[in-house]
Amino acid sequence: MEASFVDNDDQIGFALDFDDKTRAWLDWVAPEHMDTRIRTFLAVAVPDLPADAEWWQQPHSTQIMKAAIPLFGDWAGFTAPENHDLADGYIRLQGECYVRRAGYRWMNVPEWGPPLYTEIGPTVRLGNDHVSDVAMMIMAQRLFRDDDGPEMIEYNITEAVRRARRTRSAT
Secondary structure, three states: OEEEEEEOOOOEEEEEEOOHHHHHHHHHHOHHHHHHHHHHHHHHHOOOOOOOOOOOOOOHHHHHHHHHHHHHOOHHHHHOHHHHHHHHHHHHHHHHHHHHHHOOEEEEOHHHOOOOOOOOOEEEEEOOEEEEEEEHHHHHHHHHOOOOHHHHHHHHHHHHHHHHHHHHHHO
16 A cells, blocks of 8 residues: 555545555445445345345345345355356345444455455454454355255354444443
C-alpha cells in the first residue's frame, strides 16, 4: 500500500494506492456488491422468498441452505466454474448470517479461498479473536456432507451468537 498526500481544490488528505489483491478484497466486501450478489442468489435459490424477509434469520436461512443443495448438487457442482457467481452469492449469504446475527465482521484470509477464490478468502471473525475465525469455504463444504448439512451450519451460527454474547457481557 502506498500513500501520497493530495492537496487540491477538491480534496485535502491522503490518496491510498492499494495492491491488486487488496483492491479485489475491498471490491468483494463492498456493501453494494454484497447485497446485489446475495439478492441475485436468493432470486435463483428461493424465488418465492418475500423481498422483505429477514433471510439471515431462521427459519429463512435454513430454508435457503436447504434450497442450495439441489441447486448445486454436490461440492463439485458448487465449485464448478459455471456456478461461480451463484456459489459466491451463497458464500456471501452464509457469512452475512454470522455478521448480522452474531456481530462478526468480514476478514480476508486468502489461503482459505480456494477452490472458489484465487485472490481472496472470505472469513468472518468476532472482533480481534482469531479463535473465532470461520472460513466460509470450509463451512460451505458442510452443506454437502451427509452428517452435517444446513442444521450443522445453523448450529455453528448459533454458537457464534452465544460466543458474541459472552464476549460482550465479559467486557
